Amino acid sequence: MISILIPTYNYNVVPLVKALQGQIHLSQINYEIKVYDDGSTDLPEENEKLPAFQNTIYKKLEKNIGRTAIRNLMATEAKYEWLLFLDADVLPDTIEFLEHYTNAIKNNDYDVVSGGIIYDEIKPSQKQLLRWHYGREREAKSVDERNIEPYFIFSSNLLIKKQLFLEANTVLENYYGLDNSLSNQLKKMNAKVLHIDNPVVHFGLEENEEFIKKALKAVETTVILENKGLMDTNMRPLQKSYSKLKKLHLQHVFSAIISKFKKDMERNFMSEKPNLFWFDLYRLDYYIQLKKKHNA
Incomplete structure (x- = not known):
């Protein structure tokens, strides 16, 4: 039913995959997990354990091709109609995370389902405060707030139909900040977007x-x-x-x-x-x- 796609770069993805595996067995869905490393310069040894997880594929790219290009590659090689994109530095906020998404698929006629993002309430060091404040004030929006501009989405936690994503993900150059481009394309295509309360917690805070x-x-x-x-x-x-x-x-x-x-x-x-x-x-x-x- 769902291909869970996790691109990573210099980040240990094992905690995220473990969390997802526990939920998959509870929800009993057909799934695959694909973790593609985008040419990491500091490859985490822990990620070598990923192939031991059930239905999990771990692929290392020799060259860094960028955020949208690797997502396009993963989508092309995914086996299921629905793609769940997750960033490597997030964790589901609840044990019902995957169940909420599968229910959204079963009970609604939408092309895109956006679960949202939140940030840890624990204040980080001063070196990371700007990113933390920005995330909490500008990105951690309620469902009602996100529905004001429904096409503004974060690909760090996004469920989308495979064919739609491949048609909308048109910019494959290695630029930064391409969620705006994807959002723009989905708007142009009149995609049916559903926002639900199903966030991930974002832990990877850059220094100021x-x-x-x-x-x-x-x-x-x-x-x-x-x-x-x-x-x-x-x-x-x-x-x-x-x-x-x-x-x-x-x-x-x-x-x-x-x-x-x-x-x-x-x-x-x-x-x-x-x-x-x-x-x-x-x-x-x-x-x-x-x-x-x-x-x-």
Whole structure:
């Protein structure tokens, strides 16, 4: 019934596979688990134990091909109609995690089922606070909140029909932040999306500096995809904010003001109380600079 697909890079996936195996035996579903390592530079020895688990395939790629390309490969090689994508650094929040998904398949006529994501309530070290705060405030949404913009999904916990995913997952280059592209494609295809309360807990927190770099990479990806005609210009909040500024011819005034506070912002992002509103402004300014560079 379900192919559970877990791409991984430099991460021990054994705890996640163990948790899933326990639930599979309780729910008695037809399943396979595929774990593909995307050319890890620091290959966890624990992952060598994965083939010992029932119906579990572990494949190591010699070369890193990127998040969307490896998902496309896994989807192509999956045997079942439904694909459950999970990131390596998550764990199901409840023992009924797989049961909730199988019930959603049986009782609804949808193409995509999104379970959501949450973060541990235990505060991490200061080096990871920006990522933790961002996740809890911007990603850990209730079902009602997610239904406001139903096509905005996270592939870190996503159940989707195989054929639909292969048609929607069109960008295979090794960019960062391509969930926005997948969301955009699903919207264009009028896919039927169901949001349910079935989260995973995200444990893999990047340190502040690394998270800022990734956030800016995601902004770069947005501009690249816009220029290629592969993403609408009104999907992300920063795109909508930019459009409002541009309409009023204020985008350059905005950047001039932000430039005076950038160093203060960057110090704040490393502090015990990172300001997410400032983080939004920081990324918006970067988006403006990229749009100016590309004459967009």
